[in-house]
Amino acid sequence: MPFPDERRPVAVVAYRAAWPEEFERLAGRLRAALGDLAMAVDHVGSTSVPGLPAKDCVDVQVRMRSVDAARDVPLLAAIGFRCRPEPWNRTEITAGQRCAKLVFAPPVGERPCNVHLRESGGPNSRYALLFRDYLRADADARRAWGAFKRRLSVSVPDLLDYGQIKAPATDVLMGAAERWAAEAGWVVP
Template identity: 65%
Template sequence: MPFPDEIAPVEVLPHRAHWAGDFDLLAAELSAALGPLALAVDHVGSTSVPGLAAKDCVDIQVRVAAPPEPASLAPPLTALGYRLRPEPWNRKELSGGVSCRKLVFAPPVGAAVRHNVHLRAHDGPNARFALLFRDHLRADAAARDAWGAFKTRLVRSAPDLFEYGQIKASATTVLMLAAERWAADTGWRVPPPPARPPTGPASGGVGPGTD
């Protein structure tokens, strides 16, 4: 659930060019804070797909070496003002039939850019899911446009965040069936994290065919 300062009606906007730059600045800050704990920092979600309508909230995935635990990963982020989301669904998610641990952080109060930080194991199916979603829609303009049109229609009838999210989650399952076919046809794979953690603004993607 959102923290009190985050509560607002859901709004889906045409794609904003500044989302990529917002990600770069946030990724650099996160990389510096987490150091070698951050194996990769990925721009994920709809704001990472040029031309795709999205909520004005940048989703950032940080891939770590093992299933994320608050004891080691929360302190560097809470020192920056990030807030660990406490709900059970922000601690575990089902991906490919596998229950995967994760941590989700809300931005500091008053942050200039709305964003969420998702920490996942680098070899987890949930990390792969996020990257495949992004790369498939980057590569397939028809799928991208259809997904954006669906979300734009959905928010008109379901402006409540919970209802919007529940309906979108069911539709995402269908979208990802097409994404898996695309991955099989193209040989798409998630490359391993870079040998050294990033020390400057991140590139915004690690999958093939991105950007």
């Protein structure tokens, strides 16, 4: 569930050219706060794909050697980021493997974003990068995914319900992404 200041109906909007610049500003703050703990800071999710409609919420992935709540939460809390309290915000299952993660909301009143801390080399960090790179490379998949998200947001404006419906569709999309990765020889950047 979002924090009280984040509660609003889901709205999928046309791609905005400002999203990469907004990511860069967020990435700079995160790099400064995490120092060499951040092995890479990636723009992921729909706002990272030029031309793809998205919720106006920038997704950032920070690849870490390890995810350690006792260490990482205070570092990001010091710059106002809030660790999401939901039970799903400690692990996720990707490619049949339990993967460590933490997700942070922005400071109150700042641009909507989700900061995902994941272990570098983990299947969940690969998943986020493959999603982005596949949709950047395949115009037909990008158009279809954007149209699906727009229709879904109109009929299901509640964020939790939207996410629960979108998740299995994302699995279908990622099956195509895996085939593309094998054919294209894609590897994690």
